[in-house]
Amino acid sequence: MPASMNSTPPNSDALPFPPRPTVRLAVLQLMRELGLDTVFGNPGSTELPMFRDFPEDFRYILGLQESVVVGMADGYAQVTRNASVVNLHSAAGVGHAMGNVFTAFKNQTPMIVTAGQQSRSILPFDPFLSATQATELPRPYVKWAIEPARAADVPLALARAYQVAMQPPRGPVFVSIPADDWEQPSDWVAPHTVTHAVAPEPQAITRLAQALAASACPAIVVGAGVDRDSAVGQVVELAERHNIAIYAAPMSARCSFPERHRLFQGFLPAYRERIVDRLQAHDLILVLGAPAFSYHVEGAGWHVPPGSTLWQIVDDPQVAAWTPQGHSIVASLHLALDALLSQSPAVARPAPARRTAAPVAEPSLPMSVAYALQTLDQLRGADDVVVEEAPGSRGVIQACLPMPGADSFYTMASGGLGHSMPAAVGVALARRKLGLPGRVIGLIGDGSSMYAIQALYSAAQLALPLTFVILNNRRYAALQDFAPVFGYAPGEKPAGTDLPDLDFVQLAQGQGLPACRVEQPDRLRQALADALQADGPCLIELVVA
Numbered sequence: 001m002p003a004s005m006n007s008t009p010p011n012s013d014a015l016p017f018p019p020r021p022t023v024r025l026a027v028l029q030l031m032r033e034l035g036l037d038t039v040f041g042n043p044g045s046t047e048l049p050m051f052r053d054f055p056e057d058f059r060y061i062l063g064l065q066e067s068v069v070v071g072m073a074d075g076y077a078q079v080t081r082n083a084s085v086v087n088l089h090s091a092a093g094v095g096h097a098m099g100n101v102f103t104a105f106k107n108q109t110p111m112i113v114t115a116g117q118q119s120r121s122i123l124p125f126d127p128f129l130s131a132t133q134a135t136e137l138p139r140p141y142v143k144w145a146i147e148p149a150r151a152a153d154v155p156l157a158l159a160r161a162y163q164v165a166m167q168p169p170r171g172p173v174f175v176s177i178p179a180d181d182w183e184q185p186s187d188w189v190a191p192h193t194v195t196h197a198v199a200p201e202p203q204a205i206t207r208l209a210q211a212l213a214a215s216a217c218p219a220i221v222v223g224a225g226v227d228r229d230s231a232v233g234q235v236v237e238l239a240e241r242h243n244i245a246i247y248a249a250p251m252s253a254r255c256s257f258p259e260r261h262r263l264f265q266g267f268l269p270a271y272r273e274r275i276v277d278r279l280q281a282h283d284l285i286l287v288l289g290a291p292a293f294s295y296h297v298e299g300a301g302w303h304v305p306p307g308s309t310l311w312q313i314v315d316d317p318q319v320a321a322w323t324p325q326g327h328s329i330v331a332s333l334h335l336a337l338d339a340l341l342s343q344s345p346a347v348a349r350p351a352p353a354r355r356t357a358a359p360v361a362e363p364s365l366p367m368s369v370a371y372a373l374q375t376l377d378q379l380r381g382a383d384d385v386v387v388e389e390a391p392g393s394r395g396v397i398q399a400c401l402p403m404p405g406a407d408s409f410y411t412m413a414s415g416g417l418g419h420s421m422p423a424a425v426g427v428a429l430a431r432r433k434l435g436l437p438g439r440v441i442g443l444i445g446d447g448s449s450m451y452a453i454q455a456l457y458s459a460a461q462l463a464l465p466l467t468f469v470i471l472n473n474r475r476y477a478a479l480q481d482f483a484p485v486f487g488y489a490p491g492e493k494p495a496g497t498d499l500p501d502l503d504f505v506q507l508a509q510g511q512g513l514p515a516c517r518v519e520q521p522d523r524l525r526q527a528l529a530d531a532l533q534a535d536g537p538c539l540i541e542l543v544v545a
Helices: 023-034 045-051 066-080 091-107 120-125 151-166 202-214 224-228 232-242 272-278 317-322 333-342 369-379 391-400 420-434 455-462 477-486 504-509 521-532
Strands: 038-041 059-062 084-088 111-117 172-178 218-222 245-248 264-267 284-288 309-314 327-330 385-389 440-445 466-472 515-518 538-543
Touching (some): 023 151, 038 066, 045 084, 059 455, 066 084, 066 091, 066 111, 066 455, 091 111, 091 172, 151 172, 202 284, 202 309, 202 327, 202 333, 218 232, 224 232, 309 317, 309 333, 369 391, 369 521, 385 420, 391 440, 420 455, 455 466, 466 504, 504 515, 504 538, 515 521, 521 538
Parallel strands (some): 038 059, 038 084, 084 111, 111 172, 218 245, 218 284, 245 264, 284 309, 309 327, 385 440, 466 538, 515 538
């Protein structure tokens, strides 16, 4: 009998389990073996059978809305670097969650999304709360989707789902489970070992090393894949060995290079012509862990400066396939960089000029975002982590709140709002589980926060070391600032982009969080210091220009 279908459970000598388990027992034991002891969910009737006799060594993390649940699971999985488990209600619950499922797909976050389905015995009668073609609803933003043909197949389906979620490029998967499956007999499923890292082709690395050695003025563009693969230190070593200018890729959702480092040159915009202009001086451009390139608006002309050679290392073959020119290597970043470092001796080059620091902001009324963020930068701890969703202020954040490097920054790669407030809860929960120092700072815009404000409740209930900083400029700033690109006159406001009269102090207090509002710049430093040193979660609302 194959190992995956043993009649006795893994470690059966230590566990008093029956020889042939129910689906529930087999699934729970599989999850134990995979290190998946936390389930994020918002309960519905078709999921209730899963949680009967829920074991004490598992945790159920309640979110008050399904998109909040997925956002928390996303942040948790990114920190633990293991798949998270989400449990949703049937069609309506999956529908509510889809915005953040899309973001998890773009973030390349490993996640097993399970959804309750009506009982098999009544599915032919189109029952209330059933999901018609359940596996089609989350596509195309899951890597794999299944509703097992038999109840006995559920544990095997979840074992496969885990491996697919963890295989590069990582991402969410979906399993629909009928409510009456959990009590049916099944078999123990022993997890099998799969090597998820992808090694680069040696000859391609050799060609890249030779091109890098021959380059007069190379540049590296780092994306989120570097930090996801724990390869920030290797990029720093490569950059310092060659005095290479480092840029952050457009819309990167992680910090993949220390932003105060002498070689860091700043952030590329998501405009084709502006990227070419910023990279004009470089004859070789090496893109690591990112598309080449992500664009936000229509452009024309070259993708890299004429005469420059583009190289790319990425773990997603689809991204490599649509890269418009140059040479792509599909591989895990840490393995590719190890190989490149082994073949890439130092080359004497002049160091690039240092990036110009942002000017010191002065206090004003209302406060500028730059003043608020420079004060936050002075007060935050060395181990604090920022989870950001303030797209209207992102340029100021990049200038005034530099990130220190690996595992220090998270945001959404999708552009879809409602991710980072619950993701901050998941990041804080995972960091506490791993015993990591520091506090999580959820830096959220006023408009963004209202997409997932229920995350405050979960933060309060979990008593996490988490400070929400709300930048309240009373508008959808990103839309108003972006409007001229689409023909709006200077100062002309698109309809529906003002947000007056939101009170985040009351919203926080109503969900169990202490909160305060700061409007005067002379109160900012002390209020921020108190919020960053609080025993548990809290919220501070900053009224900014």
